[in-house]
Amino acid sequence: MIMRRLWLTHELAQLIAQHGLEDYPHEACGLIGGVNEQALSVSRIKNISDKPEHAFLMDGAEFTKTMFEFSKRGEVLIGIYHTHPHGDHLPSRTDVQEAQYPDTAYVVVGLKQRQPRLSAWQIRNGLAEPIDIIISETEPLPALPPMSRAQVRANIIALVFSFIFLIVLALSLLPPAPPIPTR
Numbered sequence: 001m002i003m004r005r006l007w008l009t010h011e012l013a014q015l016i017a018q019h020g021l022e023d024y025p026h027e028a029c030g031l032i033g034g035v036n037e038q039a040l041s042v043s044r045i046k047n048i049s050d051k052p053e054h055a056f057l058m059d060g061a062e063f064t065k066t067m068f069e070f071s072k073r074g075e076v077l078i079g080i081y082h083t084h085p086h087g088d089h090l091p092s093r094t095d096v097q098e099a100q101y102p103d104t105a106y107v108v109v110g111l112k113q114r115q116p117r118l119s120a121w122q123i124r125n126g127l128a129e130p131i132d133i134i135i136s137e138t139e140p141l142p143a144l145p146p147m148s149r150a151q152v153r154a155n156i157i158a159l160v161f162s163f164i165f166l167i168v169l170a171l172s173l174l175p176p177a178p179p180i181p182t183r
C-alpha cells in the first residue's frame with residue numbers, strides 16, 4: 001500500500017516525542033500500529049544497538065510481541081519511528097539503506113536543541129518520499145489527488161480573471177464623481 005499520509009492524535013505524537021527525550025542521548029525507536037493511515041497506538045521497542053547514540057536496532061522479541069498485540073487489537077504495523085538525538089528529522093543514508101518495510105511510514109524525529117520535530121517517509125527501492133503527517137484529534141478530510149500542471153494553470157488564470165473582475169466591479173460601484181463647483 002502506498003501511504004500518502006499518516007494521521008496521529010496529539011497524544012500519540014506526544015508519546016513519540018516524549019520517548020525520544022527520555023532516551024536522549026540514545027536513539028529511541030518504536031512501532032506505530034493502526035488502520036490504513038490512522039495511527040491507533042505507539043509502542044516503545046528497546047534499542048539494542050551497540051552504538052545507541054548513532055544507530056538503532058530493535059529488540060527482536062519486543063518487536064514480535066508488539067506485532068502480536070497489534071493483531072489482537074485489529075491493528076497492523078503502519079509506522080516505525082526512531083530519533084536523531086542531535087540531528088534533524090530527515091532519514092539518514094543508513095536509514096534509507098536499511099529500511100525493510102516499504103509499506104509503512106518511517107517517522108524520523110529530530111531532537112536538535114531538544115525540540116522534537118517529526119517527519120514521515122515512505123522508503124522503497126532506496127528512495128525516501130515524504131509523507132504528510134497530520135496531527136489532529138478529528139479525522140482529516142480525504143486527501144485530494146495531486147493537481148496536474150494544467151489544472152494548476154487553469155486555477156491561476158481563473159484567479160487572475162476573478163481579481164480583474166473584482167476591480168472592474170469595484171470601480172463601477174464607486175459613487176459618481178461630485179460635480180465640480182463652478183463660480
Ligand SMILES: [Zn+2]
Nearest residue numbers: 084091092095
Ligand atoms: Zn536515522
